[in-house]
Amino acid sequence: MAKALKEHLGGIDSELASLILKISDLASTISSELTYRRGKADTKNVFGELQLIADKWADQFIIDELRKSELVKAVVSEEQPDLVKLNDTGIFNITLDPLDGSSNIESNNLVGTIIGIYKEDLPTQGKRQIAAMYILYGPVTTLVYTAQNGVHEFLHTKEGFVLKEENITLPEPGKLYGIGGLRKDWLPSFRRYIEELELAGYKLRYGGSFVGDFNQILHYGGIFAYPALTTKPNGKLRLLVESNTMSFIVEQAGGASTNGTCSILEVEPEGITQRVPTYIGNKALIEKLEKIL
Numbered sequence: 170m171a172k173a174l175k176e177h178l179g180g181i182d183s184e185l186a187s188l189i190l191k192i193s194d195l196a197s198t199i200s201s202e203l204t205y206r207r208g209k210a211d212t213k214n215v216f217g218e219l220q221l222i223a224d225k226w227a228d229q230f231i232i233d234e235l236r237k238s239e240l241v242k243a244v245v246s247e248e249q250p251d252l253v254k255l256n257d258t259g260i261f262n263i264t265l266d267p268l269d270g271s272s273n274i275e276s277n278n279l280v281g282t283i284i285g286i287y288k289e290d291l292p293t294q295g296k297r298q299i300a301a302m303y304i305l306y307g308p309v310t311t312l313v314y315t316a317q318n319g320v321h322e323f324l325h326t327k328e329g330f331v332l333k334e335e336n337i338t339l340p341e342p343g344k345l346y347g348i349g350g351l352r353k354d355w356l357p358s359f360r361r362y363i364e365e366l367e368l369a370g371y372k373l374r375y376g377g378s379f380v381g382d383f384n385q386i387l388h389y390g391g392i393f394a395y396p397a398l399t400t401k402p403n404g405k406l407r408l409l410v411e412s413n414t415m416s417f418i419v420e421q422a423g424g425a426s427t428n429g430t431c432s433i434l435e436v437e438p439e440g441i442t443q444r445v446p447t448y449i450g451n452k453a454l455i456e457k458l459e460k461i462l
């Protein structure tokens with residue numbers, strides 16, 4: 170019988186384990202509600218992006234459930250304009266992208282929930298995370314987490330989340346590349362770097378959701394990037410609620426991240442809405458890219 174998530178979490182701090190388990194309990198409700206929470210809301214998020222009904226519902230649902238847990242002090246969410254205070258006696262601070270890639274809901278492509286867990290008050294550097302996780306709503310629902318104990322993946326079954334793979338490391342040298350933005354807007358040096366990967370036989374996999382595209386890199390190796398663009402020097406991805414979480418996971422899986430000059434986890438946030446050029450994947454690919462950029 171494959172190990173249950175609760176058993177796997179037995180080796181970490183008990184309050185952190187309780188929080189991760191509490192979050193994992195939300196997965197089946199979120200996944201099933203995607204069937205019904207469809208269409209556009211009539212509001213925009215702090216990034217000026219049109220919110221979907223599912224974005225707003227998932228955001229409120231997760232925040233309400235975290236509040237009930239009494240484990241969480243505050244949340245920074247992609248769908249909230251400011252930090253949301255939950256419990257003064259809470260232990261953890263959370264970064265949250267409730268439904269990353271939600272524009273994929275209409276076309277039934279991958280979406281997911283991205284969560285970073287801190288004890289430090291937010292905003293703070295990504296290296297201060299004590300755990301990071303995501304839930305991926307796809308053909309099946311999976312959960313990936315690290316509590317600085319390696320990266321582990323669980324499959325949602327009728328019996329709950331059971332271990333699918335533990336201590337995941339990025340396969341070398343990797344097979345895939347997935348790059349956001351328009352090719353014409355990539356920096357020339359970056360475009361040449363990608364053309365070299367193409368000549369070396371790397372295959373394009375880009376699905377419009379960071380969490381889904383990252384999950385492919387975790388399993389098959391390669392590089393994902395939402396790069397600096399000539400039109401958007403900081404790219405598109407949000408430092409706190411997207412890039413820091415995935416960078417923490419990839420570095421725990423033997424990979425690397427960079428904003429072009431240093432690990433994304435080292436970037437000192439200037440505020441909760443900061444975007445960051447995001448390059449993430451096999452260490453050798455990231456090191457080579459940093460030299461070029």
Ligand code: P6P
Pocket residue numbers: 269270271272349350377378379380395405406
């Ligand atoms: P584009 C989703 O909105 C997101 O923030 C990431 O999940 C994804 O990688 C990116 O934006 C997709 O952006 O410009 O390709 O639609």
